[in-house]
Amino acid sequence: MIKAVLAALALAISGHAVAQSYPTKPIRVIVPFAPGSATDLLGRVVAQGLSEKLGQPVIVEPKPGAGTSLGAQAVEKSPADGYTILLGTNATFSLNSILYQKLPYDPNSFSYIAATGAMPSYLLVSSTSKYKTFADFVKAAKEKPGSVTYASSGVGSTGDMAGKLLAHAAGVELLHVPFKDGPMALTATMSGDVEGIFYTSIASMGLINSGKIRPLAVTTEKRTVELPRVPTIAESGYPNFNLSGWTVLAVSNKTPQAIVQKLTDAMKSLYANPSYQKKIEALGLVPQKMTGKELEDFIAKERASMQEVAKSANIKPE
Numbered sequence: 001m002i003k004a005v006l007a008a009l010a011l012a013i014s015g016h017a018v019a020q021s022y023p024t025k026p027i028r029v030i031v032p033f034a035p036g037s038a039t040d041l042l043g044r045v046v047a048q049g050l051s052e053k054l055g056q057p058v059i060v061e062p063k064p065g066a067g068t069s070l071g072a073q074a075v076e077k078s079p080a081d082g083y084t085i086l087l088g089t090n091a092t093f094s095l096n097s098i099l100y101q102k103l104p105y106d107p108n109s110f111s112y113i114a115a116t117g118a119m120p121s122y123l124l125v126s127s128t129s130k131y132k133t134f135a136d137f138v139k140a141a142k143e144k145p146g147s148v149t150y151a152s153s154g155v156g157s158t159g160d161m162a163g164k165l166l167a168h169a170a171g172v173e174l175l176h177v178p179f180k181d182g183p184m185a186l187t188a189t190m191s192g193d194v195e196g197i198f199y200t201s202i203a204s205m206g207l208i209n210s211g212k213i214r215p216l217a218v219t220t221e222k223r224t225v226e227l228p229r230v231p232t233i234a235e236s237g238y239p240n241f242n243l244s245g246w247t248v249l250a251v252s253n254k255t256p257q258a259i260v261q262k263l264t265d266a267m268k269s270l271y272a273n274p275s276y277q278k279k280i281e282a283l284g285l286v287p288q289k290m291t292g293k294e295l296e297d298f299i300a301k302e303r304a305s306m307q308e309v310a311k312s313a314n315i316k317p318e
Contacts, residue, residue, distance in 0.1 A: 019258030026057040032071025034181030038202035053266040067156025068092040073105040080254035113249040114267035117285035134217040141172035151185035151194040158245035162198035168313035201284035
């Protein structure tokens with residue numbers, strides 16, 4: 001008994017000592033999306049902020065593929081020392097377990113550090129598309145079941161789920177065309193190779209402003225600040241439609257709690273920094289300031305909600 005207590009005490013002291021000196025070298029933030037994607041751009045803002053707070057370089061390392069699974073797997077297999085952080089999403093911690101029968105990582109093997117923002121998705125079409133309105137898009141899908149296509153960054157992505165939910169809500173059949181990453185899917189939509197895509201404004205605003213891409217609707221329950229003239233799907237005849245992506249920093253749950261807390265404190269400090277918040281909002285994100293139990297409860301609630309949605313929409317794991 002005494003030996004066990006002493007061992008636990010020694011471990012606690014050791015963990016505290018490690019946290020006191022942490023970090024002593026560069027930190028990696030694994031972004032499970034391609035360079036230039038919405039999450040990649042967000043990751044670079046977060047990395048810069050963390051670097052300033054922690055006094056060490058924080059390097060963004062894109063690792064796209066398999067609906068964020070490859071990036072999550074890489075972090076899960078890395079040493080649990082706080083030097084490899086995942087910028088995960090709702091796909092990583094909610095959707096993948098619904099859409100895939102087997103995953104190369106365990107969504108429950110992570111400790112959450114902090115929320116980094118929510119991403120509204122827009123239904124976008126090429127400026128040369130025959131679809132001028134959201135109603136046009138849905139009408140075509142009803143008239144030609146299975147012929148109207150929509151792209152995404154892969155099976156299990158928010159864009160994939162948005163298309164599945166719209167198909168269920170509108171009683172239509174859409175053809176999903178998954179790409180390796182978001183930028184490739186957006187390019188295919190812009191060229192007209194695919195008829196639409198559910199995508200964030202972060203990576204597409206330049207194309208929207210230049211008139212190369214046309215937004216037809218947004219997936220959130222309310223219109224967004226950056227594109228207030230774009231109607232919601234909810235107000236377009238599907239009142240219960242509400243979906244947005246969210247992002248969160250996480251590490252292996254074997255990471256010393258003292259290090260997790262140090263990272264959490266750094267993010268809390270960024271939450272209070274007006275300059276950082278303006279950068280987040282400039283990307284088109286809705287700020288989310290959650291850590292600890294509040295964040296754990298949020299993710300658990302989101303997961304349960306998506307499970308109910310998938311059940312009602314008869315979405316089966318692949």
